[in-house]
Amino acid sequence: MTIEERVPLAPLTTFGVGGEARFFAAAKTVDEVQEALVFASARKIPVFILGGGSNILVSDEGFEGLVLSVRLSDITTEEAGDRTHVSVGAGVVWDDFVQWSIAHRFAGLECLSGVPGTVGGAVIGNLGAYGAQTSDTLVRVESIDTHHTESGIRVFEKEACDFSYHDSIFGKTSGRYAVVRAIFALSTDPTSQLSYRDNRFDLTRLTHTLGHAPSQQEIREAILDMREEKGSIIMPGRRSYKCAGSFFHMPFVSPEQYAQVVARARALDAVREEQLQPWAWEQPDGSYKLAPGFLLEYTEFKKGYTRGSVGISPKHTLVIINLAGATACDIANLARDMQRAVSDLFGITLEREVEYVGCVERSNQ
Ligand SMILES: Cc1cc2nc3c(=O)[nH]c(=O)nc-3n(C[C@H](O)[C@H](O)[C@H](O)COP(=O)(O)OP(=O)(O)OC[C@H]3O[C@@H](n4cnc5c(N)ncnc54)[C@H](O)[C@@H]3O)c2cc1C
The missing domain is CATH 3.30.465.10 (Uridine Diphospho-n-acetylenolpyruvylglucosamine Reductase; domain 3)
Structure with missing residues (x-):
């Protein structure tokens, strides 16, 4: 198996952004997976295992280790x-x-x-x-x-x-x-x-x-x-966006936090709160699952929001899109600002669903 060097990762992700892999291996068999791991272990370099690149954001500086693409296809x-x-x-x-x-x-x-x-x-x-x-x-x-x-x-x-x-x-x-x-x-x-x-x-x-x-x-x-x-597809012949699906998980909150969110949302805009129902679902353990899109509707980060080369899907508030030529930094900065806006308004932390690969956060301060 060939271990390649300096392989661009952007084309291997659905966001289409990010730098190069220092080393890259496409393993088609179990033996090749093991061979690639032995290579990385001998050099004491980190390994990132790549699938379809549809739930990750690769740093603009790339990944200073081995990217192992598992390609077993039987x-x-x-x-x-x-x-x-x-x-x-x-x-x-x-x-x-x-x-x-x-x-x-x-x-x-x-x-x-x-x-x-x-x-x-x-x-x-x-x-x-x-x-x-x-x-x-x-x-x-x-x-x-x-x-x-x-x-x-x-x-x-x-x-x-x-x-x-x-x-x-x-x-x-x-x-x-x-x-x-x-x-x-x-x-x-x-x-x-x-x-x-x-x-x-x-x-x-x-x-x-x-x-x-x-x-x-x-x-x-x-x-x-x-x-x-819902703008949640990447498929030839269908309207697609360069994205990684929902950027944030749905938050689970206590009944007390839920009551606070209801009160805050109604104080801000009661009509909107009613129009957007249902936006919370009680769980068997008494907690509530919230729709993050509902929380974002009270901030500037609504569907169709744009900021230079990045934006929010016109179809889905949780989907950050690469409009054209975005960097990982642009995307991470928008995600961070969305998190801050929701936290400031509702005291709720939106956890990222998309995984950062390489030092995305370093340039995201
Ligand atoms: C338009 C769009 C819509 C989406 N809709 C949904 C949806 O409805 N539901 C949903 O759940 N998700 C959705 N997603 C997110 C994403 O498609 C899924 O999470 C998908 O399963 C990620 O698979 P991947 O192969 O692309 O993984 P990657 O993005 O390549 O990697 C994700 C994680 O899995 C690890 N990984 C990948 N392959 C392996 C392996 N063989 N061994 C060990 N670790 C591995 C990586 O290291 C990384 O930690 C959507 C994404 C997009 C772009």
Whole structure:
């Protein structure tokens, strides 16, 4: 395997910004993953594992270590009772896997159509959308422990993956495990695919709209249409923005904090607060999940906001976009100002969902 030097990272990310990788390896096999890790370990340089680059912001100065792009791309199947176990290389493009599953009449992934990135990235962040998440159908993950490269494949059964909202053991120990393969249990029984509803999208009405029970392909098309309407897609032939999806997580707050936010929002603009409902959801533990877009609506950072080469998607308040020629610094500065505005107004901290690679924060003071 060739280890390249000074490889531009911007074209390998959906933001399209960032500098070079000091070293770069594209590993197509487990042996090549191990070889690349041994290379980095011998030089005592940091490693960043790259998937589809759809949830990261690479520093303008690049990454002074090895960027390891995991490119295992095989899909194999094995019967397992009433399900089929599908083993998927971590480098397979997630949406290609979704399309593969539909073409093979497997159910369960349609609602996750159109999300950019790889299968590896989907496991790390427990990719979720429209009522479904990666962990729903995943049974096992095969990985290489970057601290013990020589140990071979380390298997994590689903229970050991510690999946939660947009997170997993692999996200919590970021960089420790290179995911090489994920095994899913898929069935051809298409039940319970149409239960998702939010204030803009009601999948439960699809049967009524179409006049018949939707096929998996029709569910996929409905999801892709909705994603395009929300500016949450990067796909040829559909309106796309250079972005990394939602920049911030949804905050969870205590009942007291929730009451304070309600009072503050109503004092600022009661009509707007009513128009934007629902913007908070009570959780089983009594906490509240808030829509960050609601909080941002009270600041200058609304949909369509622009500042030089960066802006906020005209379709989605949480999506920061590279309008043309933005730097990582431009994007990080806007993100920081959005966080400060929400914190100053509501006392709520917006946590970043997008991961910074290299020294993005150094030039972001
Ligand atoms: C337009 C748009 C819409 C989006 N919509 C959604 C959505 O609806 N739901 C959602 O959950 N996300 C969404 N995202 C975010 C993003 O697509 C997902 O988080 C995706 O799963 C990231 O995968 P990736 O391969 O691009 O990972 P990357 O961005 O390359 O990396 C993300 C993290 O995963 C790690 N990683 C990647 N591959 C591996 C591997 N093989 N082994 C170990 N670590 C690895 C990286 O080191 C990094 O820490 C969206 C993004 C965009 C641009």
